Amino acid sequence: MRQKIESSSFFIGRGDDSLISFGSGQPDLPPPPEAFEALRTYNGFKYGLVQGDLVLRQELAKEYPGAKPEDFVITNGCSEAIDLTLRALQKPGGKVLLPRPYYYSYPHNVALAGMTPSFYDLNAQGKIDFDVFVKAAEGCSVALINSPSNPTGTVQELATLKKIEAFCDEHGMAIISDEVYKDIIYVRENYLMQGKHVVTVNSFSKSYAMCGYRVGYLYSQDAAIVKRTIEIKNHTAMNTSGVGQAVALAALRARQPYVDERLAIWKERRELMYTGMKELGLDVWAPEGAFYIFPKITDATRAMHDLYYEYQMITYTGEWFGARDRLRFSYALTTEKIHEGLRRLKLFLEKEYAAYR
C-alpha cells in the first residue's frame, strides 16, 4: 500500500506530505503502564478456565450492577464474543435483526452462524426509529444493537433502547448489545441494555488501547446462553490467552484516571473533526460516542480512492458499512494530523469532488 503511494504522483500542496490515516478503528495512544508491567512478571504457561480467569471476572463484575463472575465469558476480543453468542443462539433458518449502517463484520457474523441478516435503516438523524425496528423484527429471533455505534458515531436514545428491551422481552427475542465504545461517549453515560435474554459484548481494546491483545468478553444474566457459549468455546478456541487476561486485569485495575484522561483527549479530537467538517459544509451527524465521524459524500468509494491516491489520506468507504453515500473517518490520531487531514479534505472538496456530486 505504502509502495503504491510512493510511486503515485499526488499533489497535496504545501504542508506535511506524510500519510494521514483516518482508517483503522483503534486507539493510537498506548495502554496504561500497569498493563505492560503485568508482562514483566507473568510466568504462566498452562491451560486456564475456558470461561476465563476468575479474578478477572470478579473485577469485571464490579463494573456491572448486580453481576456475578459466572455471568461473564472472557473471549478473543469482542469479535469472538459476537461469534460465540450467535452460534449459541443459532436456529436453523433463524433471522438476526441488524441496523444499517452497521459494523462491517455483523452480516458476516450472522451468515457464519448459519443465520440470515434482516436489515432496517437508521433514520435521517442516525437513530433507531422504533416503529421501523418493530416492523423489521417480524420473524427475527435476535436483534443486534450497537450504541455508541461504529461507523455512525451516534448514540441511541434512551427511550428507544428501553422500548426495544420491552419489545424483545415480550417477544422472546434475544438482544446482542455491542457496547464496545461504552467508555468513549460524549452526550450521556452509557446505558447498559437489560432484559431476559440480553448478551452484552465488550472488549478491552478501545477502553484500554489493547486491540492487539484480543481480550474481550460477553456478559449475560441468561445462564443458559452463557453455558452454551462456554461449551462452544471449549471446542473452538479453549481459554483466551492467559497472558492477555493478565494484562487486561492490570489495565482494569488501572481504570481511573486512565479512562477519564483518554476521554478528554477523544473529546478534543471530536470537536476538531466535527467543527472542521461543518465548516467545510459537509452534511454530518454530531459524533456522540466512539471515535468515528461519517459525513455524506456522493460516491464514497470513488472519494476514498481519490483521497488516497491524490491526497495520501486513508478513509473507509461507507459501502463496507452498508452506506455507499457516506465516508468513515476514524479520528484516532493527533490534533496536528487532524488539522492537516482537514486541510487536504478541503482541497479535495474544492477540486475533484465538484466533478461527481
Place this chain on the structure above:
Amino acid sequence: MRQKIESSSFFIGRGDDSLISFGSGQPDLPPPPEAFEALRTYNGFKYGLVQGDLVLRQELAKEYPGAKPEDFVITNGCSEAIDLTLRALQKPGGKVLLPRPYYYSYPHNVALAGMTPSFYDLNAQGKIDFDVFVKAAEGCSVALINSPSNPTGTVQELATLKKIEAFCDEHGMAIISDEVYKDIIYVRENYLMQGKHVVTVNSFSKSYAMCGYRVGYLYSQDAAIVKRTIEIKNHTAMNTSGVGQAVALAALRARQPYVDERLAIWKERRELMYTGMKELGLDVWAPEGAFYIFPKITDATRAMHDLYYEYQMITYTGEWFGARDRLRFSYALTTEKIHEGLRRLKLFLEKEYAAYR
C-alpha cells in the same frame, strides 16, 4: 473437585496421598526460557495481520519443506485452526470422516461447522484399515487424520497415510491433518501429509509447553482454503494475540536443543507407563507418539470414578473419545508420580476392578 476428594474417605495404602493426575493433556514442564524473555520486552498493543505476524510465518515456513509464509495462518491454538478450516470447507449437508476413537472435540467441531460426522473404527492395533476408511468415505468431502493420536497414542502406518493421500486427491476430498504431536513421536519421524487439499493443523502448545498462550496455526498449499480461513477469522477473532505470537516466535527460535531434550523426558515416562501397564496385565497399545496410553478397561466410566474417589487419581474415560471400554492416561507428570500412580492402579485392579470385569 479437590474439596470433594478431601471430604471423601478413600484408602490408598501406604505412600504419597496427594492427587495424581493422569488427566489433562498438557506438558507439566515449562517452555524454553527464551519464551518468557520475550514477555519482558514486548511493547506492542495494536492490531496485527489477521493472517499472523510475517516473521513468525517466515520462521515456521523453514520447518515445512517447500512452504511459503503465505501458506500459514496463525490461530488461537489448534482448536481455532480446526474450527476455521471446517468453516472454510463447509458444505450444506456435508459429511466429515472421523476415526474412532477420536479427540473429543472433533465431532463437536464438525457439528458446529454445520456438517455431520461419519465415523470409522480403528482396527485392533489402533491403526487405520484403509479398506474400512474407503468404505466409510462414501459421501464425505473432508477426512480428518490425527497421527500421532490423542487419545490412542498410536502413529499411523506410512503406507496407509500415502494411500489416503492418493485416494483423497483422486476423489477431491480435503484432508485436515492434526499433527499437533509431531515433535513427540517415538517410532519414526513424523510424516507431513501432502496433497492438493491438505490442511495441516498444529500448535505451539505441546512442542513448547505453551498451552495457555493459545497459539497454533494452519498450513496449506491450497491457497483458496487459506484465503477463506483468513476471511472468516477477520470477522470471528481478528489477529491471534500479538504477545502470544512474540512468545511463540521466541520459542520457535529456541527449538533446539529444547525439543530433543523434552523428547528424552517423554520417552522415559512412556517406557515406565507401558512397561508398568503390561506388568499389570492390561491390554494396551504400545505408545508410539504423544503422551497418552489407552488401556482396555471394562466400564471405563465406572473405573474413572472409582480411581478418583477411592485412589485420588484422575483419568479420563474413553467414553469421551468414542471408546467406552478404554481409559485414557496422560503421562505428563514426573516419574515419581507415575510410579505412585501405577502402585495405586495395581491396588484398584486387585480390589474393585475384579467386581465388574
